[in-house]
Amino acid sequence: MSTSASGRPQRVDARHNRGRILDVAEEVFGKGGRSASTEEVARLAEVGIATVFRHFPTKAALVEAVLVRRFDRLREHAEGLLGSADAGAAFFDFFSHLVADAATKIAIGEALHDLTGDTDGDAATASLGLRRAFGALLRRAQEAGAVRDDAELPEVYALLVATSRAASQPHVDAEVRARMLAIVFDGLAPR
Amino acid sequence: MSTSASGRPQRVDARHNRGRILDVAEEVFGKGGRSASTEEVARLAEVGIATVFRHFPTKAALVEAVLVRRFDRLREHAEGLLGSADAGAAFFDFFSHLVADAATKIAIGEALHDLTGDTDGDAATASLGLRRAFGALLRRAQEAGAVRDDAELPEVYALLVATSRAASQPHVDAEVRARMLAIVFDGLAPR
């Protein structure tokens, strides 16, 4: 990724621009969803449109790169929590964190929604990795008696995706989001 | 609506086409979301594209007409349940019904998401009417002791929208949906 196909190292300005484009794209797609235009990304990154397409051959590839980075970070976060002492808190904290995160990242919610079940592409792979890590958190919380035993990953993950998307509704503020999560968490408590 | 602006009654072929276009549009936008093309609506309705635009001046107007009709039906359904004896069952049945309904109507879920909070436009008005009727169902269920008292409409409605959208995920089948709802409903039960 840091060297061109010919084996020679990428020029520093090129590497710098690539990172900048990724950062801006995360911001732009986070705010406007996938339908935000590539031109806006270029404008805010202060590069020409051609530069964007040189680094990412298609818009889909750019979106995918953004999602992979974000999913990987979330997965790392989840995996980090696997070592924590309180398995219940780890599970619920991560759930809350992801929902709050998605609240400002429309594209993430969209992608979680659309990609779940897909198997092709790097973003789908990263999404699956996140789902697996979340599944491990869930299992540990269940073994610790913090989450009901009869809840299985598909429905819990569906709830995670659902509440994430709901959180990006314009008028769902932090308070409503917290109360919504409180209801879901009560539903996940052991019977 | 059944007469033209000049006061003369609409020709029967025109009225017939209008209804047919609405039906097909509900199907097409339900399946593909708002981004489905007007041309496909025309093709499946077996009319020319111009006919669609004659009846609905813009694509947005067509989508709005579809949504108004659907929201109104849902609201009527909710209002009908206000008379039922079991207030708890009425609330949960309507919740389940709307989620199952949205599972096959992507545009409905999108609209519920986007319109909530809006105040302009007929679809927003219809959406608000649905929300009000749902609020009445909720209050009655709370008074009957079937739903926890501290749950307020904003978060419960957000949950309704959230689970509706989740239900339209490709791999969320009826079983997963039912288990997801079971968790939410347990969370809504009195403490």
Next chain:
DNA sequence: GAATATATGGAGTCATGACTTCGGATGTCA
């Protein structure tokens, strides 16, 4: 600091989809 491969940006092209125009068809009413 000169040579050269690499990177850049702005002006294109092209496809898509919303919307319009207009000659012809059809329901309606006397």
Next chain:
DNA sequence: TGACATCCGAAGTCATGACTCCATATATTC
């Protein structure tokens, strides 16, 4: 059944946004 307003579909126009070309600029190497 004839006159006519209304309605129709096919072939347009136009704007948007993804993607490309090429002359210029800059990093890197010796």
